[in-house]
Structures are given as structure tokens and as C-alpha cells.
Amino acid sequence: MNKTKEVEMVLGNLAYAVTMLEDCPEFTSLIPEVRVNLVYALPKAKTPKEVAAVDGRITAVRGLPHAPGMPTFSASDHMARLILEVRKYDAEANAGINFKCDQTVIEVVQEYCSERGLLSGWIDRTREPDEVAVRDGASMPWKIKQLVARYGAIPRLFYEGEGWGKEPLFVALGKDAVEVTTMAIEIARRYREKTQR
Amino acid sequence: MNKTKEVEMVLGNLAYAVTMLEDCPEFTSLIPEVRVNLVYALPKAKTPKEVAAVDGRITAVRGLPHAPGMPTFSASDHMARLILEVRKYDAEANAGINFKCDQTVIEVVQEYCSERGLLSGWIDRTREPDEVAVRDGASMPWKIKQLVARYGAIPRLFYEGEGWGKEPLFVALGKDAVEVTTMAIEIARRYREKTQR
Amino acid sequence: MNKTKEVEMVLGNLAYAVTMLEDCPEFTSLIPEVRVNLVYALPKAKTPKEVAAVDGRITAVRGLPHAPGMPTFSASDHMARLILEVRKYDAEANAGINFKCDQTVIEVVQEYCSERGLLSGWIDRTREPDEVAVRDGASMPWKIKQLVARYGAIPRLFYEGEGWGKEPLFVALGKDAVEVTTMAIEIARRYREKTQR
Amino acid sequence: MNKTKEVEMVLGNLAYAVTMLEDCPEFTSLIPEVRVNLVYALPKAKTPKEVAAVDGRITAVRGLPHAPGMPTFSASDHMARLILEVRKYDAEANAGINFKCDQTVIEVVQEYCSERGLLSGWIDRTREPDEVAVRDGASMPWKIKQLVARYGAIPRLFYEGEGWGKEPLFVALGKDAVEVTTMAIEIARRYREKTQR
Numbered sequence: 211m212n213k214t215k216e217v218e219m220v221l222g223n224l225a226y227a228v229t230m231l232e233d234c235p236e237f238t239s240l241i242p243e244v245r246v247n248l249v250y251a252l253p254k255a256k257t258p259k260e261v262a263a264v265d266g267r268i269t270a271v272r273g274l275p276h277a278p279g280m281p282t283f284s285a286s287d288h289m290a291r292l293i294l295e296v297r298k299y300d301a302e303a304n305a306g307i308n309f310k311c312d313q314t315v316i317e318v319v320q321e322y323c324s325e326r327g328l329l330s331g332w333i334d335r336t337r338e339p340d341e342v343a344v345r346d347g348a349s350m351p352w353k354i355k356q357l358v359a360r361y362g363a364i365p366r367l368f369y370e371g372e373g374w375g376k377e378p379l380f381v382a383l384g385k386d387a388v389e390v391t392t393m394a395i396e397i398a399r400r401y402r403e404k405t406q407r
Numbered sequence: 408m409n410k411t412k413e414v415e416m417v418l419g420n421l422a423y424a425v426t427m428l429e430d431c432p433e434f435t436s437l438i439p440e441v442r443v444n445l446v447y448a449l450p451k452a453k454t455p456k457e458v459a460a461v462d463g464r465i466t467a468v469r470g471l472p473h474a475p476g477m478p479t480f481s482a483s484d485h486m487a488r489l490i491l492e493v494r495k496y497d498a499e500a501n502a503g504i505n506f507k508c509d510q511t512v513i514e515v516v517q518e519y520c521s522e523r524g525l526l527s528g529w530i531d532r533t534r535e536p537d538e539v540a541v542r543d544g545a546s547m548p549w550k551i552k553q554l555v556a557r558y559g560a561i562p563r564l565f566y567e568g569e570g571w572g573k574e575p576l577f578v579a580l581g582k583d584a585v586e587v588t589t590m591a592i593e594i595a596r597r598y599r600e601k602t603q604r
Numbered sequence: 605m606n607k608t609k610e611v612e613m614v615l616g617n618l619a620y621a622v623t624m625l626e627d628c629p630e631f632t633s634l635i636p637e638v639r640v641n642l643v644y645a646l647p648k649a650k651t652p653k654e655v656a657a658v659d660g661r662i663t664a665v666r667g668l669p670h671a672p673g674m675p676t677f678s679a680s681d682h683m684a685r686l687i688l689e690v691r692k693y694d695a696e697a698n699a700g701i702n703f704k705c706d707q708t709v710i711e712v713v714q715e716y717c718s719e720r721g722l723l724s725g726w727i728d729r730t731r732e733p734d735e736v737a738v739r740d741g742a743s744m745p746w747k748i749k750q751l752v753a754r755y756g757a758i759p760r761l762f763y764e765g766e767g768w769g770k771e772p773l774f775v776a777l778g779k780d781a782v783e784v785t786t787m788a789i790e791i792a793r794r795y796r797e798k799t800q801r
Numbered sequence: 802m803n804k805t806k807e808v809e810m811v812l813g814n815l816a817y818a819v820t821m822l823e824d825c826p827e828f829t830s831l832i833p834e835v836r837v838n839l840v841y842a843l844p845k846a847k848t849p850k851e852v853a854a855v856d857g858r859i860t861a862v863r864g865l866p867h868a869p870g871m872p873t874f875s876a877s878d879h880m881a882r883l884i885l886e887v888r889k890y891d892a893e894a895n896a897g898i899n900f901k902c903d904q905t906v907i908e909v910v911q912e913y914c915s916e917r918g919l920l921s922g923w924i925d926r927t928r929e930p931d932e933v934a935v936r937d938g939a940s941m942p943w944k945i946k947q948l949v950a951r952y953g954a955i956p957r958l959f960y961e962g963e964g965w966g967k968e969p970l971f972v973a974l975g976k977d978a979v980e981v982t983t984m985a986i987e988i989a990r991r992y993r994e995k996t997q998r
Contacts (some may be wrong), residue, residue: 222414225418
């Protein structure tokens with residue numbers, strides 16, 4: 211497949227995933243302080259410029275998830291670097307979405323993963339060595355390596371525990387934006403149900 | 408190519424075209440009263456449900472073109488039916504965009520088309536027979552037939568002259584949303600230059 | 605009251621009215637091809653620069669009314685001139701909103717007005733003299749004058765019948781944006797009920 | 802002044818401030834991970850329901866500041882509680898805006914404040930006692946009290962240093978949203994100049 215077709219399929223998959231989120235009121239409860247990044251990397255992406263994301267991130271307006279801009283390349287930095295690092299270990303993990311992490315979300319994700327036989331995990335940021343934390347760009351490789359070391363593979367759903375200056379966040383990984391969005395929506399519905407009881 | 412891939416390529420091509428328009432301040436001058444529809448039909452589309460368009464149309468905010476929603480299917484009716492009708496005569500015309508029509512735009516389009524050897528044309532709505540105008544869904548086939556009869560083929564750029572209750576509008580046709588957007592942007596830049604002299 | 609306070613009250617009243625519309629799914633059915641203008645003039649406004657409107661107009665995204673931009677001054681031309689002309693006859697009519705006009709909307713508005721003892725009316729664009737139609741800026745004074753001549757006062761709700769190049773449109777007038785929006789929402793709910801039977 | 806007028810003035814002042822930000826490309830560089838909250842409290846506000854904020858926060862789209870929603874009440878929690886707490890010590894501080902905090906922003910703010918004779922400060926989150934951090938709603942009073950204790954008054958500009966799970970953030974305080982936005986824009990312009998040298 212040529213480059214233009216790949217670009218279009220990545221953007222189109224993201225656009226479709228965005229409408230799925232916008233049609234899911236329950237997802238509003240999972241929007242974290244930093245808002246939601248939804249990213250999808252081109253097959254041979256090496257830099258964040260080759261990773262597409264929702265411009266302006268996904269926020270909540272009138273209580274509903276809302277994307278203020280189009281899916282576009284270079285629109286994400288942190289999540290783009292995460293997906294590029296992840297793909298070094300798991301060639302199928304092209305897309306990711308982040309969402310809120312609290313004790314209830316952790317429980318919901320664990321149930322969801324055990325039902326489906328999916329691997330879940332977490333990154334303990336307190337273990338990050340000082341020399342890693344201060345060196346530019348060193349954190350991401352360390353974090354992903356820690357995951358692989360602990361779980362033997364990249365978990366499909368994992369959270370980064372809170373860090374110094376960092377909100378705790380969940381990440382779902384998958385082959386494309388629609389797949390990770392489908393997971394996030396299912397988790398959002400279970401979370402809403404659990405918190406409304 | 409399977410259906411999902413086709414859907415993604417259509418949505419992604421539209422998303423990319425939208426960012427081209429949003430990065431073009433000159434295009435604001437071509438936004439008509441009814442706002443801009445940008446549509447792209449699936450290869451075998453038979454109904455407006457299989458034609459994707461920018462949800463909410465493209466409008467102007469803070470003086471810049473702005474898409475309030477995502478490219479999505481079923482988001483257009485009139486332009487979707489137009490492209491479906493056009494494709495009966497021209498299998499390559501999958502996408503269309505409409506924009507403002509005034510005397511200066513007409514001149515700019517004629518220059519643009521004669522430079523490139525493209526066919527341009529217009530639909531004379533005053534010739535529309537009464538029995539066509541009143542019958543639901545009869546106008547569109549009549550209009551496209553009139554174009555073919557007069558020009559021997561579907562022009563790449565044509566306008567519908569004003570009608571009873573209808574704003575005059577230009578339409579650009581092409582193989583995909585990026586192609587028609589590229590034409591519209593070139594015309595917008597020439598129009599801005601001409602009107603600012 | 606000083607000018608800054610007046611400006612803020614006009615913008616704030618518009619912002620509140622927008623959230624009312626965005627919370628009313630039924631209003632989507634009343635959005636016309638040209639999208640919805642919601643305007644509110646400063647007490648002593650003489651030009652469209654002193655009339656505030658929703659930037660980008662109100663459109664529909666994911667089936668819900670959506671304002672792509674903020675209320676701001678100079679954002680409307682046609683509806684701004686309408687409200688300035690109207691106020692020459694009715695000092696209390698500071699704000700206006702336009703919406704779709706079809707046979708069912710006409711019936712709904714007539715019922716609504718007769719229940720409340722409000723004056724409704726229409727402008728017959730076919731009566732517009734040629735010399736008025738061609739002279740820049742002459743149409744609006746003629747139209748409002750025609751209303752006053754026929755009804756003895758400016759109706760609170762009236763429609764402009766379709767014209768050459770013009771979509772038929774309803775207009776609601778009132779003392780502020782919240783008042784006209786309240787009327788439009790009530791009409792939208794009745795319209796939805798009537799068309800869903 | 803009655804309640805409706807107060808509500809409108811607060812919303813309108815916010816709407817105007819938003820357009821100021823949207824017209825300032827330099828401000829994009831000051832948007833933090835958590836996006837920008839711009840809040841303005843009603844004169845007698847006691848709860849976040851009586852504090853207006855930009856729904857969806859202010860994010861960046863196509864490189865420009867963008868508000869995805871209207872100013873509305875109940876749209877903020879953290880910044881709303883901050884302004885309510887601040888006002889217990891400074892009756893004139895009705896509005897606030899937060900923005901990115903890094904070493905360069907700190908320098909820019911210090912220069913800005915010393916030129917204007919404004920008080921600036923910071924909250925040292927590492928001093929927060931454990932029993933405060935864990936008790937719901939106890940952090941905010943503690944933080945504002947710490948500011949007053951250290952500086953003798955509420956500084957017009959201060960930052961909260963990074964904390965456990967918390968991004969460091971600057972806050973500007975003022976009598977209304979336009980005043981704090983004017984400060985933030987001036988700081989953004991100086992920051993851009995400094996970082997582009």
C-alpha cells in the first residue's frame with residue numbers, strides 16, 4: 211500500500227473512532243485533567259510527525275465528549291512517543307488512548323481484562339531512577355522496558371501511577387484507533403454503572 | 408479492498424482536506440450563506456448514507472474556515488445526491504465541494520479552467536420545468552442531465568444559477584476530497600487577489 | 605450604564621441563549637440551510653459592528669445544535685441590519701433569531717402566536733419592486749416597512765417567503781437573545797411533536 | 802444590580818476574554834497539559850455552581866487557542882474552588898486563569914510583576930502536611946493560607962509548584978476575566994519573545 215493510502219486510512223480510522231466517543235456520554239466520566247489523547251501511528255513511523263492524533267485532544271462540552279479539531283499528524287508528543295516505544299516490543303500495537311485512572315477504574319479494567327484473558331499492568335513511577343527522570347527522552351524507554359520486564363509482554367491496558375508533577379493515567383493499546391476506542395467505551399460503560407450504584 | 412478500508416480512506420481523505428481548508432484564510436471569502444459542504448462517496452455508494460461529508464458543514468470562526476464536526480456518513484443530503492447523480496455519467500467523480508458564486512468567482516473559475524484545459528459550465532435553473540421542480544427528487548437528475556446535454560460531459564467546475572428559494576452556488580468535482588479542495592483553495596487565492604486589487 | 609457593561613450584558617445574554625439551544629435536541633429540526641443567526645444589538649447600535657452574533661452561526665453536529673464560535677460583534681451582516689431596521693419602529697426589539705420556514709412551521713407559529721396573543725406576519729418577497737431589489741441596502745428598509753404597513757406594527761414572529769436566490773426563513777424578535785431563544789425552543793418542541801405524529 | 806444582570810455580565814466578560822485569547826497565537830505556548838481554565842465568580846458566589854468557566858477548557862487547534870464550548874456555570878471545579886477561597890482574603894479577586902509553569906515563565910512573570918509593582922509568589926506543595934493532602938477539600942484552604950502567610954496578601958500572579966500527581970501551574974488573579982486574560986496575553990508575548998531568541 212502506498213504512503214498516501216496509509217495516511218488516509220490512519221486519519222479515517224481516527225475520525226471514525228472520534229464519532230464513536232462523541233456518541234458515548236458515559237465516556238465523559240473517564241476524561242482526565244490532561245484531556246484524552248487518541249493516537250495512531252503509520253506502519254513505519256519513526257517520529258511523532260508520523261503519528262496522527264486528535265488536534266486539541268478530546269474534552270467534554272455540555273457533558274459530552276467533544277473533539278475540537280481534526281485527526282492530524284504531529285498533534286501529539288507524549289502519547290506519540292509512547293506508541294513508538296511500545297511498537298519496538300509489540301509490532302501490532304499501532305494505536306493508543308489514555309483515560310482517567312482511579313481506584314474504581316483500576317478495578318473495572320482488571321475485571322474487563324480477566325474476562326477477556328487480556329494482560330493488564332502498571333508502571334510504578336516511584337521506581338524511576340533519578341538519572342532517567344532528568345535526562346530528556348529517557349523516561350519513555352525506561353517505562354516501557356519496565357512493563358516488559360515485569361509482565362513479559364506489553365499489557366493491552368496499563369496505568370502509569372502518579373508521579374512528581376504527573377497525573378496518573380490509564381492507556382489502552384491496540385491495532386488501530388477504533389479498537390482502542392471500543393475498549394475505552396466498554397470500560398466507560400462499566401465504570402458508569404459501578405459508580406452510579 | 409474491503410468495505411472497512413474503503414470507509415477509512417474516504418473519511419481520512421476528508422479529514423486531511425478539512426485541515427487544508429482550515430489552514431487557508433483566503434477560503435473564508437468563498438464560504439456561501441449555506442456554508443460549505445465537502446462530500447466524498449464510497450466506490451459503490453447508492454444512497455446518501457454511503458456518502459461521507461463534514462458534519463455541521465464548514466463555516467468561518469474568527470475569520471478562518473472551521474469544521475465544527477468530523478467527516479461522517481449521512482451528514483449531507485443535497486450534495487450527496489448530487490455526487491451520486493454525477494457519478495452515473497462520470498465514474499471518476501467521487502467527491503465534490505460547493506462554494507460561493509458571484510460574478511468575480513465566475514471569472515476566476517473561467518480563467519482557472521481555460522489555463523488547465525478543464526471544462527466549466529452552469530445550470531440554468533430558470534429552465535427547470537415546473538413538473539420537475541415540484542416532484543420530490545426530480546430536480547437533481549434533471550440538472551445533471553442538462554449539464555451533460557449542454558457540455559457533452561460533466562464539467563469539473565460548474566455553478567447552479569440562483570433559483571426560487573436557492574442561493575447560486577459553485578460546485579467543484581474530482582476523484583477525491585483532497586483534489587476538489589486543492590481546486591477550491593487555488594480559486595480562493597485568485598479570488599482574494601482579484602478582489603483586493 | 606456604561607458601554608463596557610452594556611457590551612458584557614449583550615455577550616453574556618447571547619452565551620446563555622446558546623447553551624439553551626445546545627441543550628435542546630429538538631431545535632436541530634429548525635436549522636435552515638443558511639444555519640441559524642442569533643443577534644443582539646447594543647442599546648444605541650447604529651451599524652452591524654454594534655450588533656453581536658454567534659460567530660460561525662449555529663449549526664448541527666452529531667444531531668445537536670452547536671455553536672462553533674463565541675458571541676462577538678460584527679459577526680453578522682444580514683440579521684444585524686434587520687434588527688437595526690426593526691428597531692426604528694419597535695424600540696424594544698433588540699434581538700432576533702432566524703430558523704427554518706416550511707408549511708408545518710408556519711402552522712405551529714400561528715398556533716403559538718394565537719395562544720399568546722402575539723402578532724405574526726410574513727413578507728411577500730414577490731412584491732419587492734425591481735428598483736428596490738437591485739439597489740444596495742434598499743431591500744431591508746422596504747421589507748420592514750411592508751411589515752409595518754400590513755400589520756400596523758412589527759410582528760414578533762414573521763417569515764420572509766422564498767425569493768430569487770433566497771431561502772424562506774422565519775424570524776423571531778424580542779427584547780434579548782434569551783427571550784427569542786425561548787420562543788424558538790418552544791416552537792421547535794411543538795414542531796417535533798407535530799412532525800413525529 | 803439584580804442576579805440576571807450579574808450572570809450576564811460575568812458570562813459576557815468571559816466570552817469577550819475568550820475571543821482575546823483566540824486572537825493571540827502566542828498564547829498557545831502557555832497552554833499546559835491540563836489545558837486552560839478561565840473562571841469568573843458571581844459577586845456573592847459560595848459554591849462552584851456560581852462560578853462561570855469556559856466549558857471544555859481552552860485548548861489549541863491548528864496551533865491557535867480555541868474554546869470548544871461556551872462560558873457557563875458549574876463548568877470548573879478546581880479553579881472555581883480556588884477563586885472562592887482566594888476571595889475570602891481579597892474581595893476584589895473575582896476571576897482567575899491558569900497557564901503553563903516552567904523556569905522561563907517564572908522569569909517572565911517576575912520581570913512583569915516587578916515592572917508593574919505587582920506581588921508575585923508561589924505555593925510550595927512539598928510543605929503540604931499529609932493530613933491536609935488526604936482530607937477531601939482541605940488542600941485549597943491550606944494553599945491559599947500559605948500564600949497569605951508568606952506574602953502578607955494574595956499575590957496577583959503565583960504558581961503552584963509541581964506536586965505528587967500534579968502539573969506545576971501558574972495562576973493570574975484579577976477583578977474580571979478580561980483583566981486576567983490581558984495579563985496572561987502580555988506574559989505569553991514576552992515568553993514567546995524570550996524563547997525565540
